[in-house]
Every structure is written in structure tokens, then in C-alpha cells.
Amino acid sequence: MSVTLPKGFTAAGTTAGLKPSGKPDVAVVHNTGPSVAAGAVFTTNRVFAAPVKWSRQAVADGQLQAIVLNSGGANACTGAAGYKDSAATAARVADRLGLIIDNVAVCSTGLIGVRLPMDKLLPGVDAACAGLSPDGGADAAAAIMTTDTVPKQAGTTVGEWSIGGMAKGAGMLAPGLATMLVVLTTDADLTAQELDAALREATRLTFDRADSDGCMSTNDTVTLMASGASGVRPEAGAFTAALVDVCQDLARQLIADAEGAHHEIAIEVTGAASERDAETVGREIARSNLFKCAIFGGDPNWGRVLSAIGVTDAAFDADDLDVSFNGVMVCRGGQIGEDRALVDLSGRHVRVTVDLHAGRASATILTNDLTYDYVKENAEYST
């Protein structure tokens, strides 16, 4: 269940010394082919990091053979010099593995506004390239962690082909928190166009609906490389469905490990006039600090849910809104429903269900509560 689950991939993680903690900080994932088809989606933040600029260009032709990732520095807001650092990192991987430089993507995460120590990074890249192995997925996943407390990996096998993946971060793609980096691999044989379509759909339904704190990173990147090593061309729908499963697994792991979270919250919006409306309402609730603090305090505060719904442009009538916490409908028809004392929020998982009674569409947004520990981590940690 890692990026090396599919055939045709090797990976490695190593310690270059970028982090004061001395933990692993450089990873490489290598697609050994025969196919080099790839797709990627990036942060939509207009202030984006040098590696994002580099990787956008690298994947523009639908081809990638390797991805090099580092924690311990985001290489964002570092200007032309920072961009040269990303290019030099890609060049080093290309040189060591005998690849075209434009087929190497670069991902970075860590503090913004600080140059990477290239004298440490490049030897680390050399070591990672030398250590590439079909069993290296777990090492790679460990090397991209920042404030993550556990590595995140997922994978699935459908008949003859597989999808593998790893992720770091505690947030989402657009918008996203504390940089999210995701590397997905498959040995299915698909064109770059097919990969791009599947990746955009999977991202829309999973990472885009995991909203930990509403902040969008300068470095968010999700890549998908296909080696074609299984020799199988799956049907597009089947591949997309499997990719959604893997991405949803990773998204849940990200939310479960979000900074300082005590509760994992699923906000399910039903009865919406459109999927967009459902998503808009769920996201607005997920971004309400008052709502998030209430969950931390074990308070099924449906008034704060209604306040959040009320600022959206979704179709609804305020007198039709139903809100349930863990199955107890504390607000029915926009008014007081069942006794809030019946709600038990002591468990880690909380499900908030909103019925807009305006249509048949639905969407679920994943988020966290707002806790002392979130404040502590983000007051003390510089990103």
C-alpha cells in the first residue's frame, strides 16, 4: 500500500540534513516505465513556490519519469534564485537516473521565504537516487512529513493493475492548509489525457472537499504517474473509481492527522439544488471558527451552523433547514428540534448532516475542530 505497490516504480527516502530534527527529508519516486504518461494538479494560489512553477512546466507535455520531494523548506517567495534551485534539483535527479530533465517534477514543503541549503540537498538527492528500490515506498512517505505525526499511504489492486499513493500535510489542495503533497502511481496503461481527467475528478471529490483550516498553500501539488507495466488498459470509469478510493483514503488520513485536531468532522449536505450548492454550504460551515470551537467544546451548536449557511448563495429557505449532530435532529425546519442534550460528541468522529430541502444533490466536506493544540502548533511553528 505505497507508491511502489504498482509495478514499474522504485522509491527512496533519505536524510539530507534540511531539518533541525535530523529526520528524513528527501524522497524520490522513479517511474521505470515502459510508459511515462503523467498528470498533475497544483495550488491555485497566485503566490506559488518555485517548485510549482518548475513542475507545471515539466508536466505540461503529459510526461514524468521521476519526482523529487523535500521537506524542511518550501522554496517559496525565493525569486529567480529559488527557481534555479528547483531546476538544479531536477537536473541532479535527471543526471543520476539518466532521464530528461523536463521529465522530473520537484515538490518542496516547509518554511516559506528561506532558500534551500543546496549543499545539503543535492548530496541527499544523490543518496536517494542511489537507494531507489521497489520496496522504498514507506521510506519515501516518511521523508516528506513535516508536522505530520504519521506517514500517509494508500493503495488498491483491481485485477491486473494497481494504484498506490502517499501524502503529507494536514489540508487540501484548493484551498489548502499547510502544504499538501501527494504522489500517486499506477501500472495501468493510460494516456496523459486520461490520467489528467481521472486526476481532476478524483481531486475534486476528495482533496478539494477536505478543508482543515481554509488556508491555501503556495506549494500544494498532486501528481499521478503511470508506468503501464501491467500492460492493461482499464476502462476509464473503473480507473477513476479506483483513483477516487485511493485519494479518499489519503484525504481521510490527512484530516485524521490535521494539526491539533481532537475531532474529525464530516459535514454532509443533502437536499441541495446542485452539487455546487451542497459543497458551498459544507465548506462555509467547515470554515466557521465558532462552529469548530463548539465541536471542540462538545457543544452541538446548530445556531452556528445556521449562521454559516446563511452567508452562502445556495438555494434554501431558512424555515426549511434541518440540522443533525450524530443523528440527532437538533434543528428542524429552521427551529428548535430535538433536545441537544441527546447529542454525544465525546467520540473522535462527528457527523453533521444538513438538509437544505431544495433539491436532490449532496456533498460531504471533511474538516476538524479548532483546538488549543491547533493554536499552539501554528503559533510556535513557522511555515
Place this chain on the structure above:
Amino acid sequence: MSVTLPKGFTAAGTTAGLKPSGKPDVAVVHNTGPSVAAGAVFTTNRVFAAPVKWSRQAVADGQLQAIVLNSGGANACTGAAGYKDSAATAARVADRLGLIIDNVAVCSTGLIGVRLPMDKLLPGVDAACAGLSPDGGADAAAAIMTTDTVPKQAGTTVGEWSIGGMAKGAGMLAPGLATMLVVLTTDADLTAQELDAALREATRLTFDRADSDGCMSTNDTVTLMASGASGVRPEAGAFTAALVDVCQDLARQLIADAEGAHHEIAIEVTGAASERDAETVGREIARSNLFKCAIFGGDPNWGRVLSAIGVTDAAFDADDLDVSFNGVMVCRGGQIGEDRALVDLSGRHVRVTVDLHAGRASATILTNDLTYDYVKENAEYST
């Protein structure tokens, strides 16, 4: 410096027993004329409370003679029964003071989704009406406090006429946090149309730019009553300028007393292509939990400022952005500027200056840091 500063106003605050704490909870402000001209602005939340529905109708004809306010219950999401409670409260004031019921506005603040105990509220209204006095401004300001630690009052005198005001809450109008209620009074002689224009301009420049936590209340209300008792008709520009001053004073007091805040932050955006761009950028920064935690932690984290700017649609080039914390330009031209160690964030007041280098417009947004105490207050207090 209270709502009874201008001639032609009496006020009172009393204890009806709506709050478990036993503190004052009902206020009445009475315009004794000769004019009854008034204006008001309300929350734009589509889920709005019964008193907002009542008061919108009451002020629709540009006339108000009294405002009755209660803390200890928001009367929001209480349906038709809650609306009848607001109407009954207005009727009681009209009866006691011999006014037309449609000239009485009602404001409520406190827990959402709970009916008001009318058996306690109405006797409290009677007591307040009986206690109305030209010296009652301070008592009225104390009676509308919820999580406020101090009452908020302001006032100014220009020649023969004055403006007075009181406020409660820790937020803003649109969007707003923990209900903001503001009552403004003047003895200038102005038409309802003139009052409405001045109030909308003042609100736009002050309360709308104080964004404590980005959450919009169901009950936010700002009213302005003119008694005309000075007999003076000020020039519109002079009146608006004075009103802006009073509102800005109250807005600063609201931010200074925001829930759990350790720092008061002024985000000044300059060099914008339009005032709207400047406001958009300032607001996005003010809503970044990561930025707000960094200030709490004493960290001049300009990367989080740039991340927030990057999600707006304002005109700028990422390579032109300058960001200063308390006068130290830690980011110049989108890159590392002066040493961040030079920034001292130990004081209560923090000024973040952003130059977009895209034009000549500017705006300042006031906000707070995100602290343990904010989480504590909002995890433990039900609104």
C-alpha cells in the same frame, strides 16, 4: 460620551433576569424629539433573527422613536412564535411610552434557538421605561453586554450638535462575529434619507472593516436616530465625517475587547488598484487562521501573509509585494527582505502593511490574533 450625549434622548438599563449571571440585560433608548427620523443597517445573513425582521419593518418608513435591546437571548431561529415575542416587546414599549408600535425597534443578543422568557422580559421592559433618564446612557451600554468585558460608548460634539453611541459585541456587521449591536443618536436635524446615506458610508468604512473572526451573526444591527433637538441642520459631509469618527471609535473598542484577543492588528493595504482590492486583500489576511496564530506566537510570518494575498482576485504581481510588520519590511518584492528578528511583536498593537504596487487606493482592516482564550471562550460559551 453616550447615547444620551445629544439633546432629546433618554435611556435606561435594568435587570430582567434573562442572564444566569444576574447582570443587567434590558436597555431602552428613547428619542423624545421633536424629530423621529432614523436609519438602520442589518446583518446580511439570510438566516436572521426575529428582532431583525421586526426592526427592518419598523424602520422602513425612516422613523424610530425608541429602541429596546436585550442580552441573554438572541431570539433567532425561533419561528413565528419568536417573531410574536419581538412584536410583543415593541408593543410593550409603545404602550408604556405612548408611541406608535411601528416606531419601536427591537434588538436581541445571546443564545440562538431558545425562546425568550417573556414573563421576565416584559416586566424588565416596564422597569426600563419607567427609569428612562437623560443620564441613562451608561446604564443602557452596560445592559447590552454579553461576552464584552467593558461597555463601549463614544460621542462627539461639533458646534451646536452632537452624536452619541453605544455598542456591544466583538465583531462586525457584514460579516460579523458574536452579534454586534450599535445604537447611534444625534440631535442634528436631518432627514431619514440623509441619515441612511451617512450611516451606510460610516458603516462601510468602520464596522465593515473590523473583522474579528469572519463569522456573520444572525442579529447584527446598527441604528441611528435623530431627535433634531439642536435645531441645527449640519452640512451632509460634516455630519458623515463626525459619524465616521464615532463609529471608528466604537469599532476600535470592539476589536480591543474581542473574545480572547491578545493583539489588536491593523492591516493596512496600500498601492491597490481600487479600494475594493485593498479591502479584499486586507480581509483575506485578517481571516487567515495561520496568520492570526503566528501573531499570537510573536512570529512576523510574511509567508502566511503572501499565501493569503495569493487567493484573492486583486490586481498585483507576486514579484512586487512588500510586507512590513511594525515598520520592518520583512518581505520586499515578493522575496526575503529585512531580518525578521528585527520585528518586535511583544506589544498589544501590531501594524501589518502590504504594498501591492498596483495603484493608489488603500484600506485598513482591523482584526485580532487567534489565541487559546478565543478557543476557550467559544468552546465553552454557547451563542
